[in-house]
Amino acid sequence: MNKTIQLRDLGSKDFKETWDYQEDLFKAIIDTKIKNRREDAGLETDNHFLFVEHPHVYTLGKSGDMSNLLLNETQLVEKGATFYKINRGGDITYHGPGQIVGYPILDLENFFTDIHKYLRLLEEMIILTLEEYGIKSERSPGETGVWLDVGTPFARKICAMGVRASRWVTMHGFALNVNADLGYFDNIIPCGIRGKAVTSLNVELGKQTVDEAEVKAKLLKHFETLFEAEFK
Numbered sequence: 001m002n003k004t005i006q007l008r009d010l011g012s013k014d015f016k017e018t019w020d021y022q023e024d025l026f027k028a029i030i031d032t033k034i035k036n037r038r039e040d041a042g043l044e045t046d047n048h049f050l051f052v053e054h055p056h057v058y059t060l061g062k063s064g065d066m067s068n069l070l071l072n073e074t075q076l077v078e079k080g081a082t083f084y085k086i087n088r089g090g091d092i093t094y095h096g097p098g099q100i101v102g103y104p105i106l107d108l109e110n111f112f113t114d115i116h117k118y119l120r121l122l123e124e125m126i127i128l129t130l131e132e133y134g135i136k137s138e139r140s141p142g143e144t145g146v147w148l149d150v151g152t153p154f155a156r157k158i159c160a161m162g163v164r165a166s167r168w169v170t171m172h173g174f175a176l177n178v179n180a181d182l183g184y185f186d187n188i189i190p191c192g193i194r195g196k197a198v199t200s201l202n203v204e205l206g207k208q209t210v211d212e213a214e215v216k217a218k219l220l221k222h223f224e225t226l227f228e229a230e231f232k
Contacts, residue, residue, distance in 0.1 A: 003227070
């Protein structure tokens with residue numbers, strides 16, 4: 001089993017370009033697995049982890065409800081945002097500057113074959129990272145992602161998650177608000193959940209900006225430990 005993960009930080013990159021790149025990596029792993037099963041080729045499958053920051057974009061998961069986007073096409077243009085229906089789970093979410101987006105494209109057969117465990121470990125990576133900043137975060141029953149003050153009127157989401165998996169290969173991932181412009185969330189019903197707020201790490205810390213490179217380093221450290229993996 002190959003537990004080495006190829007790490008790439010794509011910087012700021014268009015959502016559709018990144019999605020296409022994910023699909024290429026995803027397909028290459030699937031093709032290798034099919035070849036192994038058909039020909040008993042014994043080839044090692046690759047694992048990838050992409051960091052990226054997207055220009056303003058709204059994405060709707062395959063089971064999502066279009067009515068959760070509160071903008072029409074003209075208003076999207078005015079906001080400088082784009083919109084895509086995509087093939088991950090979950091409803092609608094926003095990506096934009098000041099948000100750390102991570103896309104692990106893994107062959108889970110190199111780690112464990114349990115999608116539920118995969119999502120819980122991604123959440124745990126976020127929870128442990130926020131803990132290093134003195135922030136207590138947690139899971140909210142029935143709502144994927146990472147939240148603050150669950151079970152209170154002040155419940156707010158700091159990290160959204162949505163993944164796709166086929167033949168135990170994953171794509172899409174998580175979006176952690178670090179220095180995000182939270183005003184863009186007012187244009188959607190985030191993840192289809194009404195009446196709950198969204199927050200960002202800088203807001204919680206009372207800072208104008210948080211060092212995103214530092215946050216990424218902490219995320220990777222916890223990911224390596226939780227998945228017993230090694231980045232290269």
